[in-house]
Amino acid sequence: MSRKTVVPARAAWSATVHRGETLTITDLHGNQAVDFLVYDADDTTIRYSAPDTVHAQGSLFLTTGSVLLSNEHTPLMTVLRDDVGRHDTIGGACSKESNTLRYGHHTWSQHACVDNFLAEGAKYGLGKRDLVSNINWYMNVPVDPDGTLGIVDGLSSPGLSLTLRAERDVLVLVSNCPQINNPCNGFDPTPVEMTIEEPPGAGDSTEGADPA
Numbered sequence: 001m002s003r004k005t006v007v008p009a010r011a012a013w014s015a016t017v018h019r020g021e022t023l024t025i026t027d028l029h030g031n032q033a034v035d036f037l038v039y040d041a042d043d044t045t046i047r048y049s050a051p052d053t054v055h056a057q058g059s060l061f062l063t064t065g066s067v068l069l070s071n072e073h074t075p076l077m078t079v080l081r082d083d084v085g086r087h088d089t090i091g092g093a094c095s096k097e098s099n100t101l102r103y104g105h106h107t108w109s110q111h112a113c114v115d116n117f118l119a120e121g122a123k124y125g126l127g128k129r130d131l132v133s134n135i136n137w138y139m140n141v142p143v144d145p146d147g148t149l150g151i152v153d154g155l156s157s158p159g160l161s162l163t164l165r166a167e168r169d170v171l172v173l174v175s176n177c178p179q180i181n182n183p184c185n186g187f188d189p190t191p192v193e194m195t196i197e198e199p200p201g202a203g204d205s206t207e208g209a210d211p212a
Contacts, residue, residue: 010178116175
């Protein structure tokens, strides 16, 4: 059984993904950054850790085979399949503060990913102190040898997707990035699709069947 949700441009989304289930994120129109946080569903003090994840895999970028590790260095989710090949771990989530610093005070009223995370996280008792460095699926943040980084045109195309498997029951928070001041969304935020699927055979039942 699968559950599909189209997340509108600029909107937030959340769900519990149970152990063994997969979450597929589809970039419906291409070049859309998807900001992402993940917590242990039973204990949200256990949450995604960028330093643990980057250190363990020896790369700043995520792709097939990458394991999202917690602040206890335990696995939360694993990337099973990736059509794009590289996703950002260090660009962070846009906020009113970062927008005004980078792009000017006229951007203060613009909606931002931190607003989405706070509004969606509040449903689960999460607040500002619970926001950690997030993943930016589909966001292209190249890093030069001298450490210089930038936010440039994305690598994704319409219909490309990635699939993650939950290694325990996890709570996922998503901000379908509303940023319009840099190329991370092609200056035009668009919808994405979330699909949660049970593992094969999870819905099977032998109850009431004739004995062999």
